[in-house]
Amino acid sequence: xxxxxxxxxxxxxxxxxxxxxxxxxxxxxxxxxxxxxxxxxxxxxxxxxxxxxxxxxxxxxxxxxxxxxxxxxxxxxxxxxxxxxxxxxxxxxxxxxxxxxxxxxxxxxxxxxxxxxxxxxxxxxxxxxxxxxxxxxxxxxxxxxxxxxxxxxxxxxxxxxxxxxxxxxxxxxxxxxxxxxxxxxxxxxxxxxxxxxxxxxxxxxxxxxxxxxxxxxxxxxxxxxxxxxxxxxxxxxxxxxxxxxxxxxxxxxxxxxxxxxxxxxxxxxxxxxxxxxxxxxxxxxxxxxxxxxxxxxxxxxxxxxxxxxxxxxxxxxxxxxxxxxxxxxxxxxxxxxxxxxxxxxxxxxxxxxxxxxxxxxxxxxxxxxxxxxxxxxxxxxxxxxxxxxxxxxxxxxxxxxxxxxxxxxxxxxxxxxxxxxxxxxxxxxxxxxxxxxxxxxxxxxxxxxxxxxxxxxxxxxxxxxxxxxxxxxxxxxxxxxxxxxxxxx
Numbered sequence: 001x002x003x004x005x006x007x008x009x010x011x012x013x014x015x016x017x018x019x020x021x022x023x024x025x026x027x028x029x030x031x032x033x034x035x036x037x038x039x040x041x042x043x044x045x046x047x048x049x050x051x052x053x054x055x056x057x058x059x060x061x062x063x064x065x066x067x068x069x070x071x072x073x074x075x076x077x078x079x080x081x082x083x084x085x086x087x088x089x090x091x092x093x094x095x096x097x098x099x100x101x102x103x104x105x106x107x108x109x110x111x112x113x114x115x116x117x118x119x120x121x122x123x124x125x126x127x128x129x130x131x132x133x134x135x136x137x138x139x140x141x142x143x144x145x146x147x148x149x150x151x152x153x154x155x156x157x158x159x160x161x162x163x164x165x166x167x168x169x170x171x172x173x174x175x176x177x178x179x180x181x182x183x184x185x186x187x188x189x190x191x192x193x194x195x196x197x198x199x200x201x202x203x204x205x206x207x208x209x210x211x212x213x214x215x216x217x218x219x220x221x222x223x224x225x226x227x228x229x230x231x232x233x234x235x236x237x238x239x240x241x242x243x244x245x246x247x248x249x250x251x252x253x254x255x256x257x258x259x260x261x262x263x264x265x266x267x268x269x270x271x272x273x274x275x276x277x278x279x280x281x282x283x284x285x286x287x288x289x290x291x292x293x294x295x296x297x298x299x300x301x302x303x304x305x306x307x308x309x310x311x312x313x314x315x316x317x318x319x320x321x322x323x324x325x326x327x328x329x330x331x332x333x334x335x336x337x338x339x340x341x342x343x344x345x346x347x348x349x350x351x352x353x354x355x356x357x358x359x360x361x362x363x364x365x366x367x368x369x370x371x372x373x374x375x376x377x378x379x380x381x382x383x384x385x386x387x388x389x390x391x392x393x394x395x396x397x398x399x400x401x402x403x404x405x406x407x408x409x410x411x412x413x414x415x416x417x418x419x420x421x422x423x424x425x426x427x428x429x430x431x432x433x434x435x436x437x438x439x440x441x442x443x444x445x446x447x448x449x450x451x452x453x454x455x456x457x458x459x460x461x462x463x464x465x466x467x468x469x470x471x472x473x474x475x476x477x478x479x480x481x482x483x484x485x486x487x488x489x
Contacts, residue, residue: 001205001452002166003139003212004033004196005121005175007098008044008055012073014179021185022178026055028189029181030062036196040064041209043098043121043175046071046087063444065208067096067121075103081111088115095332096121096209102141109133113365118332119213121173128171128455129216134365135373137213142172148188149180155191162195166202170455171212205451214332215447218288218308219454220369221330225267226291233268233295240404240413241428244397245271245325245354248430252321252350253278259320262286262344264309264337265327268295269302272323276301280321286312288449310336311446314344322435324353328385329374335441338388345435351389352432355382357396359425382431388441392433396426 006029010022026042033040042059046068049056059066071086072079084097095118099108102123112120113136120132124140132138142165147153153161165172174195181188199206207215225232236242249271253259258281263272266285273296275283285296286305296304307313309327322345328334341351358376365372379394386392399420404410416424 001171001207001212002199003041003121003171003173003207003209004038004199005041005043005098005141005144005173005209007069007144007175007177008042008048009069009073009177009179010045010048011179012045012047017179017182021182023052023055025178025181025185025189026058028185029176029178029192030058030064032189032193032196033064034062036200038196038199038206039208039211041067041096041121043067043069043096045069045073046083046090049090065096065210067094067098067209069098070100073100075100077103077105077107080105080108084108084111084115084117092116095119096213098122098141106133109136112136119209121209127169129212131220131369131372135217137216139209139212140172142169142174144174145176145180145188149177149183155187159191159194159198163198166198166204171452173209205447207447210332211447215449215452216454217330217332217369217373219449219452220456221373222289222449223456224369225287225289229268229289229291229295233270233292236267236270240410241398242270244417245430246274248395248432249323249352250274250278252352252432253280256320256350260284260318261321261323262312262314262319263323263325264312264340265324265330266296267292267326269297269304271325273297273302275321284312284314284319286314308446308448310340311448312340312344316343317346319344320346320349322349322351324351326354328353329356329376330370334385335388336446338385339440341389342435342438343440347435347438349435350432351392351435352430353386354397355429355431357426357429359427377429379429382429386431386433388437390434390436392431395430395432396420396428397430398427399424401427 008026010019011017042064044066056066068087070083074083097112097117098121104122109132113134119137119139121139121141124138126140129137129139145158148158162174176192253275258279261272261275261280261283263269263283263285266272266287269285272283272285283302284305286307286309287293288308290306293304293306296302298304322341324337328337331337345351355377356374358378363376382394396417398413399416400413404413
C-alpha cells in the first residue's frame with residue numbers, strides 16, 4: 001500500500017524558482033495521475049490557499065486530497081503551533097498535516113489534535129500507520145525527490161529506490177515537490193510516470209493519506225471489538241442508556257408495518273434483536289468486526305452482515321428503519337454515513353442515530369482505539385449532519401454521569417430527560433428523523449479492511465521492523481537471510 005503525495009511550495013524557500021512553472025507542474029501531476037487512475041495527496045503551503053485558490057480547486061476537481069504543509073514553511077520549533085493555527089484559520093477542509101522537512105515536536109501533535117486534524121505524515125522509522133498522539137494517526141513517509149534537488153541521487157536511482165521500497169515496506173508515502181520537478185520537468189515528470197507504472201506492475205494499492213488513516217482506524221476498531229465482543233455485548237446490556245435506546249427503538253418500530261431494519265454498527269445486535277418481537281420482518285446486523293457479527297444470534301429474520309457502515313452492500317431503497325447507534329463517533333467521514341442511510345433507506349423511512357455528547361470535562365482521548373478516536377458532538381453538529389437526510393427531533397439521554405443503582409434513581413433520570421434543566425448536558429444524544437432527501441454526495445467506494453493486513457503494536461518488533469531500522473548496518477549475508485525469511489512470510 002502506497003500513498004503518492006506532492007509538496008506544493010512554489011518559491012517559498014527557493015526564491016530562484018519560477019512560481020508559474022511550479023503551478024504548471026501541478027497540472028502535469030494531475031494529468032499523469034488521471035491517466036493512470038490514481039488519487040494522490042497534495043500537501044499545500046497554507047498561504048497558497050489564500051493567494052492561489054485556483055490551484056486548490058484544480059486539485060479537488062480531479063478528486064485528489066488537499067492537506068496542509070505548514071503555513072509559511074517555518075522550521076523553527078517555537079513556530080510549529082502557530083503555523084498550524086494559521087492553517088486552520090484559512091480553511092476547515094484539510095484533515096491532514098505534513099510538517100516542513102518532517103520537523104515536529106510534541107506541541108505540533110497536541111495542536112494538530114486540538115485543531116481537528118486526524119493524520120500527520122512525516123519521515124518515520126515505523127513501517128505502518130500508528131496512533132502517535134491520542135487519535136492522531138501518524139503516516140510514515142519513506143522518501144521524496146529532495147535528493148534530486150541536492151544532487152545526491154539521479155532520476156534512475158530515485159526510481160530504483162521506489163522499486164526497492166515495494167519489496168520490503170508494507171506501507172509508505174512517496175512524493176515529489178513542485179519546485180524540484182520544475183527545475184528539470186521533462187526528466188523528472190518522466191521519472192514520476194515510471195514510478196506510477198511500477199506501482200501498477202506490482203499491483204500496489206494506491207491510497208491517499210486520509211484513506212490510509214481511515215483504513216487504519218477502522219482496522220484498529222475491528223480488531224479491538226472482535227477481541228472484546230463477548231464481554232462488550234454482555235456489559236452493554238446492563239447500561240441505562242442501552243435500556244433507553246431499546247425502549248425508543250421499540251416505540252419507533254411499532255409505528256411501522258413489518259419493517260426491514262438495517263442496524264449499522266450493530267455490535268452483537270443487542271439493540272435491534274428485540275425488534276423481532278414487535279413485527280420486524282428482517283433485521284440486518286451490520287458490523288466490520290468479525291467477532292461482533294459472529295456473536296449475533298442469527299435466525300431467519302436476524303442476519304449477521306459483515307460490512308462497513310458507510311458501504312454496507314445492502315440493496316438500494318431496501319430499509320424502512322435504519323439504526324446507527326454508537327458508531328458515528330468513530331467515523332473519519334460522518335457524511336458518508338448520511339449518504340449510506342439515504343442510499344439504503346426508502347423515502348419516509350425512519351433513521352435513529354446516537355451521538356456521545358460533548359460536555360465538560362472534555363474527554364482525554366487516551367487508551368484503546370475506541371477511546372482514542374471517539375468524537376463528541378454538540379447539538380449544532382448533530383443538526384448539521386441530520387439536515388443532509390431529513391428532519392427529526394433531538395433527545396438527551398442520561399444527564400447524570402453515574403449509572404442509576406436503584407429504581408428511584410432510574411426514575412429520576414427519566415424525569416430529567418422529560419424536562420431537562422438548561423444548564424445540564426446529557427451523556428448521549430439521540431436523533432430520530434425521517435429520510436426526505438435521497439441526494440448522495442460521496443460516491444467513492446470504501447476500501448475494504450481485507451485490502452491491507454495491518455501489523456499492530458504487539459507485533460511491531462518483528463523481523464520486518466528490525467530490518468527496516470538496522471538492516472543497513474547488518475552484514476550482507478544476514479540481510480539476505482532476513483529478506484528470504486520475509487518472502488516466505
